Amino acid sequence: xxxxxxxxxxxxxxxxxxxxxxxxxxxxxxxxxxxxxxxxxxxxxxxxxxxxxxxxxxxxxxxxxxxxxxxxxxxxxxxxxxxxxxxxxxxxxxxxxxxxxxxxxxxxxxxxxxxxxxxxxxxxxxxxxxxxxxxxxxxxxxxxxxxxxxxxxxxxxxx
Amino acid sequence: xxxxxxxxxxxxxxxxxxxxxxxxxxxxxxxxxxxxxxxxxxxxxxxxxxxxxxxxxxxxxxxxxxxxxxxxxxxxxxxxxxxxxxxxxxxxxxxxxxxxxxxxxxxxxxxxxxxxxxxxxxxxxxxxxxxxxxxxxxxxxxxxxxxxxxxxxxxxxxxxxxxxxxxxxxxxxxxxxxxxxxxxxxxxxxxxxxxxxxxxxxxxxxxxxxxxxxxxxxxxxxxxxxxxxxxxxxxxxxxxxxxxxxxxxxxxxxxxxxxxxxxxxxxxxxxxxxxxxxxxxxxxxxxxxxxxxxxxxxxxxxxxxxxxxxxxxxxxxxxxxxxxxxxxxxxxxxxxxxxxxxxxxxxxxxxxxxxxxxxxxxxxxxxxxxxxxxxxxxxxxxxxxxxxxxxxxxxxxxxxxxxxxxxxxxxxxxxxxxxxxxx
Ligand SMILES: Cc1ncc(COP(=O)(O)O)c(C=O)c1O
Numbered sequence: 378x379x380x381x382x383x384x385x386x387x388x389x390x391x392x393x394x395x396x397x398x399x400x401x402x403x404x405x406x407x408x409x410x411x412x413x414x415x416x417x418x419x420x421x422x423x424x425x426x427x428x429x430x431x432x433x434x435x436x437x438x439x440x441x442x443x444x445x446x447x448x449x450x451x452x453x454x455x456x457x458x459x460x461x462x463x464x465x466x467x468x469x470x471x472x473x474x475x476x477x478x479x480x481x482x483x484x485x486x487x488x489x490x491x492x493x494x495x496x497x498x499x500x501x502x503x504x505x506x507x508x509x510x511x512x513x514x515x516x517x518x519x520x521x522x523x524x525x526x527x528x529x530x531x532x533x534x535x536x
Numbered sequence: 537x538x539x540x541x542x543x544x545x546x547x548x549x550x551x552x553x554x555x556x557x558x559x560x561x562x563x564x565x566x567x568x569x570x571x572x573x574x575x576x577x578x579x580x581x582x583x584x585x586x587x588x589x590x591x592x593x594x595x596x597x598x599x600x601x602x603x604x605x606x607x608x609x610x611x612x613x614x615x616x617x618x619x620x621x622x623x624x625x626x627x628x629x630x631x632x633x634x635x636x637x638x639x640x641x642x643x644x645x646x647x648x649x650x651x652x653x654x655x656x657x658x659x660x661x662x663x664x665x666x667x668x669x670x671x672x673x674x675x676x677x678x679x680x681x682x683x684x685x686x687x688x689x690x691x692x693x694x695x696x697x698x699x700x701x702x703x704x705x706x707x708x709x710x711x712x713x714x715x716x717x718x719x720x721x722x723x724x725x726x727x728x729x730x731x732x733x734x735x736x737x738x739x740x741x742x743x744x745x746x747x748x749x750x751x752x753x754x755x756x757x758x759x760x761x762x763x764x765x766x767x768x769x770x771x772x773x774x775x776x777x778x779x780x781x782x783x784x785x786x787x788x789x790x791x792x793x794x795x796x797x798x799x800x801x802x803x804x805x806x807x808x809x810x811x812x813x814x815x816x817x818x819x820x821x822x823x824x825x826x827x828x829x830x831x832x833x834x835x836x837x838x839x840x841x842x843x844x845x846x847x848x849x850x851x852x853x854x855x856x857x858x859x860x861x862x863x864x865x866x867x868x869x870x871x872x873x874x875x876x877x878x879x880x881x882x883x884x885x886x887x888x889x890x891x892x893x894x895x896x897x898x899x900x901x902x903x904x905x906x907x908x909x910x911x912x913x914x915x916x917x918x919x920x921x922x923x924x925x926x927x928x929x930x931x932x933x934x935x936x937x938x939x940x941x942x943x944x945x946x947x948x949x950x951x952x953x954x955x956x957x958x959x
Pocket of ligand 1: 728
């Protein structure tokens, strides 16, 4: 039960009940659709990035489990006002944090933001759930790279 | 120990009868002694894959240890013994389905391979552009995607029989789909996601009234109750070994002999030929025509042992036990705050899908796992059905012959803690 409490902390449950920035901004200029074919969860991430590479607005839409919704909501709070490079560093370190006990911290990462995101580090003990915690971040990263689709599994052509 | 005395020591709340002693059944399944996070394993995922009794495990290791060689090749003693055991497995499957002849039983690697075989062979023999195949909205992807691959090749049309919101198959709407271009009906017998039992006898009568053959997906039916392909008069029937308490790597396609022999081969290779020369090769009749290469020999022996095991327990006893668990579970889970059952058809097998108001199925799965409970969460390889129900996923408890009411209670308590966490 202890690691369950660690996973479903109050902060996470609070984000699930009141997700931040769950909307579609009219002036966003980068978008991506993220999809986890295993559980069917999907998320849209919208970014407004200005000429200096600063994220002026970030929002999401989608349905998913508590971990994926809380992660998306937290992400939007932390990325607001950051540069693309800072967002990338935060993503890299967050991925480390979700999978390793001795996470490597990328250069230039916002330590305060990282500390707040630590509420999601409980997924380390639930390997099946790491993709839930990182889906929104992968989608954000795809949007920054101007790819409009990302999935947690490789997906090719269809019938 | 007499049956009566062992039945008498079953914990209260268990629905054992003198005819079906669940504790004794459980003792046959070594894995049920495992603990998960320090709690007894509560395995409620038999619809995904069933656990194996000692009898199956032993039959397979004994085959490897005492009589193993390739089949249908060579005159040596070991090959003979193995061929006999293998073909004996085919006889057992024929009896299990009440087929007229074991020549109507084709072994594949799983149910999926059987669907691909029918789609490819039936497609090449009988389907052309504009011809229609009817499936239902409840199909497993294994009975959808092979038809889409054939659609790409041949330009056939897939038509989809609907259900109502409770998951009942709509017979009138199905009948309305039958038309002059309908060449095959390919339907699930029991929905793996909802538990709905499709009225397949009526389906077959309606289709046969128009000379349309019927393929049934019996993956969830074969483990649950007796299937009689002759009483149904079904043309093709598919099931998979690992869901009937047998091994993985073995699937079964039943087909009426004349229908099978009118189909071209699926894969080419050894064992399926009558004679080969570079100018011309001729093929054997069914079943060998469809079994190119070395078959899953020991898996067939294991499947035979599983069928013996089910026969000894009695199909009716198994169905009664599982139905008792299902009704108990529906009542018990229905009392947990926030639980909504998905799939409340009039006729159901022992599958209970549900969602919760505040908790996503993925979170439910993680939380009950820590209580030792194995549930399936997700789309159950039935995404078109999930779209029809406007859901991304459900949690699903499925009950096998070794489950107990006590385990349903453990699930219900674990779900109560889910509803506490998510408020
Ligand atoms: C209804 C149904 N059809 C087909 C299949 C596919 O079986 P297999 O994966 O053994 O090929 C399954 C199980 O996964 C099933 O439940």
